[in-house]
Amino acid sequence: MFGADEIIIxxxxxxIEENIRSVVDRFGGKFSIRSGINARRFVKDFQGTIIHxxxxxxxxxxxxxxxxxxxxxxxxxxxxxxxxxxxELATINVSVGxxxxxxxAALAIFLDRFTKGSWAHRTFDGDVKINPSKKGKxxxxxxxxxxxxx
Amino acid sequence: MFGADEIIIxxxxxxIEENIRSVVDRFGGKFSIRSGINARRFVKDFQGTIIHxxxxxxxxxxxxxxxxxxxxxxxxxxxxxxxxxxxELATINVSVGxxxxxxxAALAIFLDRFTKGSWAHRTFDGDVKINPSKKGKxxxxxxxxxxxxx
Numbered sequence: 308m309f310g311a312d313e314i315i316i317x318x319x320x321x322x323i324e325e326n327i328r329s330v331v332d333r334f335g336g337k338f339s340i341r342s343g344i345n346a347r348r349f350v351k352d353f354q355g356t357i358i359h360x361x362x363x364x365x366x367x368x369x370x371x372x373x374x375x376x377x378x379x380x381x382x383x384x385x386x387x388x389x390x391x392x393x394x395e396l397a398t399i400n401v402s403v404g405x406x407x408x409x410x411x412a413a414l415a416i417f418l419d420r421f422t423k424g425s426w427a428h429r430t431f432d433g434d435v436k437i438n439p440s441k442k443g444k445x446x447x448x449x450x451x452x453x454x455x456x457x
Numbered sequence: 458m459f460g461a462d463e464i465i466i467x468x469x470x471x472x473i474e475e476n477i478r479s480v481v482d483r484f485g486g487k488f489s490i491r492s493g494i495n496a497r498r499f500v501k502d503f504q505g506t507i508i509h510x511x512x513x514x515x516x517x518x519x520x521x522x523x524x525x526x527x528x529x530x531x532x533x534x535x536x537x538x539x540x541x542x543x544x545e546l547a548t549i550n551v552s553v554g555x556x557x558x559x560x561x562a563a564l565a566i567f568l569d570r571f572t573k574g575s576w577a578h579r580t581f582d583g584d585v586k587i588n589p590s591k592k593g594k595x596x597x598x599x600x601x602x603x604x605x606x607x
Contacts, residue, residue, distance in 0.1 A: 309554070309562070322594040334556050362587055363594040367577065394592055404459070404577060405587040406484050412459070415562030416569050427517065427554060437512055438570040443545055 309418035310426035311382075312338065319343030335433025350396050355379030356396045360413045361389065364400035371420055373399070382417065384410040458570035460576035462488065469493030500546050505529030505540025507548045510563045512540065514550030516585075521570055523549070532567065534560040 312362040316323065320342045350357060355378040364370070385394055394400055405415035418426065438445040463605065470492045477490040500507060504527040514520070533543055542551055553563035568576065588595040 309558075309566075330557050336556075358482050363590055363596075365591045366589045368574075368590070394594075402587075404590055405589060406486075407582070408459075409561050409565070411559050411561040412565030415559070415565045416459075419566045419569065431556070437552075439516045439552055440513055441515045441517070441549055441557060444544075445529075446513075451543055 308328065309415055310429075312420060314338075314340045315344050315346070315349060316340070316342035317344060319347040331433075333433055333435045336429075337433030347392075349379065350383065353379075353381045355381060357381045357383065357388070357396060358417070359383040359393055359397035359400045360403060360410065360417060361385075361394070361400050362402050362405050362407060363394075364402035366405075367401060367403050367417065367420060370399055370401040374421075376421075380421075382414060384414050386410065419435040459565055460572040460579075464488075464490045465494050465496075465499060466475060466490070466492035467494060467496040473499075476551075481583075483583055483585045485581030500531065500533065500543065502603045503529075503531045505531060505532065507546060508567070509533040509543055509547035509550045510545070510553060510560060510567060511535075511537070511550050512545035512552050512555050512557060513544075516555075516576075517553050517567065517570060518553060520549055520551040526571075530571075532564060534564050536560065 309328065314327070324340050324342055327338070331338050356375060358370070358374075358380065360382060383389070385393075401417065404417045434445040434449045436449075438447060464477070474490050474492055477488070481488050485570040506525060508520075508530065510532060533539070533547065535543075547579075551567065553566045584599045586599075588597060
């Protein structure tokens with residue numbers, strides 16, 4: 308998912324877990340999901356660079372220039388208002404525009420910029436593969452995946 | 458909002474309209490919103506380039522290279538499954554990755570790439586301005602906006 312390896316969600320949500328796992332099963336890749344994880348503890352224990360995406364942060368351009376890219380990266384986004392302590396726990400607070408915006412949009416742009424768009428060139432070993440097409444849908448399904456339960 | 462001028466929504470939603478207008482009132486800019494607009498008619502009447510974002514489309518890199526940037530741009534994203542006819546009405550179907558993803562993420566990355574990140578350098582004339590900050594919040598409120606109703 309735009310170069311990310313895993314998503315960690317504070318609130319337990321089995322529906323989201325199932326959805327994501329079903330997509331990964333079909334489309335391939337190693338993306339994983341865990342929900343019901345204590346966010347505060349996870350962030351405190353994390354070894355690496357912690358980015359908190361917020362409209363109050365340092366500009367994206369400046370932040371990406373200053374970041375150490377050799378370390379593991381944890382990116383924090385809040386679906387709700389993020390408690391003040393995360394601003395302190397973060398290695399750096401980064402803004403994708405200093406105006407209100409979707410945190411999904413911020414995360415997507417951050418990952419696209421950080422990976423320099425390289426996520427688009429990754430291939431996955433899934434049963435379903437979609438080929439680019441100007442009009443219509445070009446879907447490839449692996450033949451040996453049609454085995455049914457007896 | 459990442460360089461866009463307006464959002465048009467098929468389903469009438471006064472709550473979203475209010476939210477967006479309140480953000481624009483406070484933060485400035487000319488971004489507008491209309492909901493309850495017949496999408497089919499709007500797309501058919503649109504004069505300019507019509508981009509439909511879908512995981513089945515042409516790759517982002519190829520599409521952006523081929524696009525005429527002088528025309529007005531309409532970008533279609535579906536919160537739900539998009540009816541087949543939009544694939545035909547579109548000038549080009551464009552994929553931000555040929556895997557399932559958030560349409561908000563796709564729209565954000567498309568706009569960021571299309572504007573070459575220039576949206577980030579735009580300034581707005583709002584009452585509220587947030588200055589970039591590595592830690593904490595640096596919010597500027599226009600002084601002359603404290604006038605109250607008598």
